[in-house]
Amino acid sequence: MKSESSRMRDNFPVNGMDAVVFAVGNAKQAAHYYSSAFGMKLVAYRGPETGSRDEVSYVLTSGGARFELRGAVRAGTGVSRHVAEHGDGVIDLAIDVPDVEAAYSYAISQGAKGLAEPYTVEDEHGKVVMAAIATYGETRHTLVDRSNYSGPYLPGFVAAEPIVAAPAVKNGRFFQAVDHCVGNVELGKMDEWVEFYKRVMGFTNMAEFVGDDIATEYSALMSKVVADGTRKVKFPLNEPAVSRKKSQIDEYLEFYGGPGVQHVALATNDILSAVDHMRAAGVEFLDTPDSYYDDPELRARIGEVRAPIEELKKRKILVDRDEDGYLLQIFTKPVQDRPTVFFELIERHGSLGFGKGNFKALFEAIEREQDRRGNL
Numbered sequence: 027m028k029s030e031s032s033r034m035r036d037n038f039p040v041n042g043m044d045a046v047v048f049a050v051g052n053a054k055q056a057a058h059y060y061s062s063a064f065g066m067k068l069v070a071y072r073g074p075e076t077g078s079r080d081e082v083s084y085v086l087t088s089g090g091a092r093f094e095l096r097g098a099v100r101a102g103t104g105v106s107r108h109v110a111e112h113g114d115g116v117i118d119l120a121i122d123v124p125d126v127e128a129a130y131s132y133a134i135s136q137g138a139k140g141l142a143e144p145y146t147v148e149d150e151h152g153k154v155v156m157a158a159i160a161t162y163g164e165t166r167h168t169l170v171d172r173s174n175y176s177g178p179y180l181p182g183f184v185a186a187e188p189i190v191a192a193p194a195v196k197n198g199r200f201f202q203a204v205d206h207c208v209g210n211v212e213l214g215k216m217d218e219w220v221e222f223y224k225r226v227m228g229f230t231n232m233a234e235f236v237g238d239d240i241a242t243e244y245s246a247l248m249s250k251v252v253a254d255g256t257r258k259v260k261f262p263l264n265e266p267a268v269s270r271k272k273s274q275i276d277e278y279l280e281f282y283g284g285p286g287v288q289h290v291a292l293a294t295n296d297i298l299s300a301v302d303h304m305r306a307a308g309v310e311f312l313d314t315p316d317s318y319y320d321d322p323e324l325r326a327r328i329g330e331v332r333a334p335i336e337e338l339k340k341r342k343i344l345v346d347r348d349e350d351g352y353l354l355q356i357f358t359k360p361v362q363d364r365p366t367v368f369f370e371l372i373e374r375h376g377s378l379g380f381g382k383g384n385f386k387a388l389f390e391a392i393e394r395e396q397d398r399r400g401n402l
Contacts, residue, residue: 045092050097050109056084082099112283122170137222140157147180147181164284200296224252232260247266346379354375355370355371
């Protein structure tokens with residue numbers, strides 16, 4: 027007999043992440059940045075030349091990770107308003123589902139706010155079924171079934187040539203998938219959105235971090251992770267906690283103008299090579315003091331990992347171990363003018379966690395950047 031959680035998950039099965047969709051101030055330049063600095067490949071385009079009079083979109087991939095970068099061609103559009111109010115940011119965490127109509131119907135029956143009822147778009151490459159529901163802030167989840175489509179992205183898009191040559195690394199890429207996407211919500215709203223994902227999508231509470239787990243001398247936050255049963259889609263959710271100074275979540279909410287996606291974690295098989303190439307291309311990563319790596323307790327806790335600790339130290343890569351294995355991770359600084367959205371590179375070796383042992387070092391690094399900006 028299936029458990030209650032299994033029955034809930036069956037009502038909203040997912041295949042994985044479909045795309046992370048950004049609204050940006052200059053999509054052409056953003057496409058060049060993610061191509062040259064993140065090693066992504068431009069594969070599709072939509073704009074005035076293809077009949078889209080108000081917006082342009084550039085679609086880039088790296089393995090199974092897909093970004094769509096949307097920019098406004100004229101003022102007064104939804105994208106231009108969003109960028110004016112929030113700066114560059116994630117507007118859609120699109121999810122690949124096997125049955126859009128069933129998933130949307132179930133979500134609405136469980137109290138989700140519908141933004142677009144199921145509809146079909148098609149061209150000579152086939153058809154795609156989509157629908158959309160609302161989540162925190164102005165973020166949405168577009169539900170996508172592209173199983174009957176062979177085009178470069180969606181009807182209305184044309185294939186596009188890469189902007190730069192593929193990185194001269196194994197497989198020609200720095201990362202191969204979206205590992206998880208983290209949302210920041212207002213004080214007191216985290217549990218409300220955790221319950222939303224449980225009720226609407228049948229996600230389960232994969233992990234939670236509260237109290238001393240996720241605090242420094244100056245600031246604190248609380249975090250819970252929801253995920254589908256296969257762990258292909260994972261959404262950590264953060265809220266600020268009362269503390270002596272302004273937390274990273276408070277700073278985000280202030281400068282983004284409300285709840286939104288804080289960072290996107292990208293799964294890599296070779297974090298050392300990725301960091302070397304991305305740093306050389308101008309990507310700025312958070313700094314970690316040498317004392318982190320020199321701590322005997324750290325060395326005893328992590329044991330043997332695939333790279334010598336001195337190589338991790340040289341690149342400022344963090345390491346954590348749990349009962350399932352270990353992981354290596356590093357975080358970029360914000361990738362736009364506002365101190366909002368950033369990225370994580372994560373290399374997993376059995377570990378299903380999120381680097382709990384690194385939280386203090388990470389948050390202290392973020393606080394140093396906040397202090398430099400005058401926002402701590």
